[in-house]
Amino acid sequence: VYKRQALYGAFPSTRFRDAGSTDAVGGTLLGDDGGNGGAPIALPSAFGVYSMSPRLKLGAGVNVPFGLSTDYGDAWIGRYHATKSEIEAINISAVAAWRVSRCWTLGGGLDVQRLEASIGNAIDFGSIGAGMLLPGFVPQGADGSVRVAGDDWSLGFNVGLLFEPRAGTRFGLHYRSRVSHDLEGDADFTVPPAAAPLLAGGAFVDTPARVGISMPDSLSFSAYHEPHPCWAVLADVTWTNWSLLDQVPIEYENPAQPQTVLDFGWHDTWRVSVGVTWRATPRWTLRGGLAYDPSPIPRSTRTPRIPGNDRTWFTCGAEFRVHSRLTADLSYAYIAVDDGPSDQTVPARGRVRGHNESSVHLVGLQLTLDL
DSSP: OEEEEEEEEEEEEEEEEESOOBOTTSOBOOSBOOSBOBOOEEEEEEEEEEESSSSEEEEEEEEEEEEEEEEOOTTBTTTTTOSEEEEEEEEEEEEEEEEOSSSEEEEEEEEEEEEEEEEEEEEEHHHHHHHTTOTTOOTTSSEEEEEEEEEEEEEEEEEEEEEEEETTEEEEEEEEOOEEEEEEEEEEEEOOGGGGGGGGGSOSSOEEEEEEEEEOOEEEEEEEEEEETTEEEEEEEEEEOGGGOSEEEEEESSTTSOOEEEEOOOOOEEEEEEEEEEEOSSSEEEEEEEEEEOOSOOGGGOBTTBOOOOEEEEEEEEEEEEETTEEEEEEEEEEEEEEEEEEEEETTTEEEEEEEEEEEEEEEEEEEEEO
């Protein structure tokens, strides 16, 4: 029996720099810069492998393949486009691997995935009322808010192929399927007393809501080679089908509430990485790596809610063999994110124009026990 437990902490930083954001009628948006909109995230994982025979292995695991959280507060300049956003996917896997021959191994299994998401933004009831020519309404003069949250369980699968032409040299191919979710939850509205006349049409009241969204499938090719007993080099190329995220409508049970369309318009990406390991002593192994991870988000649909841009990963780590059956790993990654310019105009929300300066620190601790 082989067990691995790990806990990673992600500490993102993202700061919005305004470049002339305006309200729905072209006036200057009021508010602060939102400070650091990045929120720390814990990313736990656990894996176990049981050997049924020298050629058949069974495994199970729990991990967090997707996680994001941003929170700029309710008073920042872009509040009508986003305030707090959270998404987290928890994946539970059951897999098996069969060594077909000395060189070939096949594997695969099922994934049970829970997706939980919530998004929030302020509502400029002042601009809505002014657009309807109602007396007493002025842009930014009657702020309310909405928060939509939902969750869902769904199924996917993964398959893999390993080719080992000789000891110390391996090539792997792995496919993880897309997972389609139908999130169900609620939309909670907060309406200030001054905006009460806008409730006459039946909109802006709490209501059940749903959204259909798919987490993308991916295909990875990896290679491992030991040119020396103490050294190994690694490489990986991963394609991710981010173009699944195009336009995602949020539908409300209240017929008077128009649907909200999240315009992603993302495109597929190719991530590449290289790494090296050095077995410094029988107890210590050191690792380092570099990765380039292009963003799927085009400039035309980038918003501070998801301010991603092209990323470069710098990683390092150390493994210490406590004794023959227990090892401990400590890892660190710094993710340098290119500045993410955004410029979006939405009726009744105005124009948010500026760029995000972002980076991420990742720290991980892993324990591996061979029973």
